[in-house]
Amino acid sequence: MNRLAPILVPVVALAAAGAARAGDPPPPGLACKLEASAKEATLGDVVDFTVTVANESADKTLSVKPPEWDVQSVFFNVTWRPAATSPAEKPAEKTATLIRYHPKFGGMQGHAIARQALAPGKSLSAKLPLFMLHGGEVKVEAVYNGFSDAPEPGLKSAAVTVQVTAPPKARVGARIETSLGNLEVEFFPDIAPGHVENFLDLARTGFYKDTRIARIVPKFVIQGGDPKGNLQGSPGYSIAAEFNPTKHVEGILSMARETNPHTGGCQFFICLADVPGLDNQYTAFGKVAKGLDVLRTIARQPTGPWPPGEGLAGEASKPKKPVLIKKVTPILLK
Numbered sequence: 001m002n003r004l005a006p007i008l009v010p011v012v013a014l015a016a017a018g019a020a021r022a023g024d025p026p027p028p029g030l031a032c033k034l035e036a037s038a039k040e041a042t043l044g045d046v047v048d049f050t051v052t053v054a055n056e057s058a059d060k061t062l063s064v065k066p067p068e069w070d071v072q073s074v075f076f077n078v079t080w081r082p083a084a085t086s087p088a089e090k091p092a093e094k095t096a097t098l099i100r101y102h103p104k105f106g107g108m109q110g111h112a113i114a115r116q117a118l119a120p121g122k123s124l125s126a127k128l129p130l131f132m133l134h135g136g137e138v139k140v141e142a143v144y145n146g147f148s149d150a151p152e153p154g155l156k157s158a159a160v161t162v163q164v165t166a167p168p169k170a171r172v173g174a175r176i177e178t179s180l181g182n183l184e185v186e187f188f189p190d191i192a193p194g195h196v197e198n199f200l201d202l203a204r205t206g207f208y209k210d211t212r213i214a215r216i217v218p219k220f221v222i223q224g225g226d227p228k229g230n231l232q233g234s235p236g237y238s239i240a241a242e243f244n245p246t247k248h249v250e251g252i253l254s255m256a257r258e259t260n261p262h263t264g265g266c267q268f269f270i271c272l273a274d275v276p277g278l279d280n281q282y283t284a285f286g287k288v289a290k291g292l293d294v295l296r297t298i299a300r301q302p303t304g305p306w307p308p309g310e311g312l313a314g315e316a317s318k319p320k321k322p323v324l325i326k327k328v329t330p331i332l333l334k
Helices: 193-204 292-299
Strands: 030-036 040-042 046-055 062-064 074-080 094-098 116-118 123-131 136-144 160-165 171-178 181-187 211-217 221-226 252-255 268-271 284-290 324-333
Touching: 030 136, 030 160, 046 062, 046 136, 074 123, 094 193, 116 123, 123 193, 171 193, 171 284, 181 193, 181 292, 181 324, 193 284, 193 324, 211 292, 221 292, 284 292
Parallel strands: 040 160
Antiparallel strands: 030 046, 046 123, 062 116, 074 094, 074 136, 136 160, 171 181, 171 324, 181 284, 211 221, 211 324, 221 268, 252 268, 252 284
16 A cells, blocks of 8 residues: 555656745736636636736836746636535635745756846737636636745736626536547536546647557556656646545546655556555546446556566556556536
8 A cells, every 4th residue: 555655646746836836026016917728618618818918117117027827937726616506505715825836856857938038018928728627707817926036925917707608507527539449428517616626627728649558557547648658647737736625436536646745747647446555645637427337448558567667666556558548638517
């Protein structure tokens, strides 16, 4: 059981996400503004949010980082009200913070966002897409940290509200097309919105196209999502953990990570059996809604040991024949 944490993670480790520390307050005259490409949307739609950083001072040039989705620059607070389970219920609003980290670490070059001189009256903007994961009123607030070397206190924009229509019984999901058949997964946006957002965004941009199921361990997990195919790849950033009470049972979709909780990125695993040792240790963010027969077929594929210096050296979990993920497509399940 002690091997669960090290063997489920990408071998190349991201640097630990450091605890937030207090930075300098926003300089006078700096403003953060947020605009949405649409004020109305349907569940599962992508809405572009334009973050603008403006120097509204009369005569002072400011040193700032351009807007980018990164804890060094911009992250988002998203507020929604979960769907009621009965006519009498009125669930309280929930807010999630969607953060991406681009740290420097041993096996891959991270980056620091270079500062720029922002003259009075000038601005910098970036268009950042977000999936609408919740029905009803969805409020989005941008937090800008690009004037400091620490993520606090941050400069907040005014919140922008998008009214999201949810068709009856619709749930946000994805179709994972593999060389052995298709899986349809249903996501858990109320308990792991950052992971769902990240997975869908990678799928939307074609990140998972023609990648592999790189690891198969019967009665445990299959693991995929690595662009390198050797369990050593990442998207170049990591996201914050969202541990939740979901039990890791057959069909649960969860995020692989390094030892540090905040090092998930693109590699995911799907459970092949009940694995209670993973509960509250990895972020479960979805489940197989259709295609358990395909999952079981993948689990039966012959495997052999990983060679030295590759993957999980010595573990007999490398498929002898490639099992391809042809593509992943965001869908609405009904």
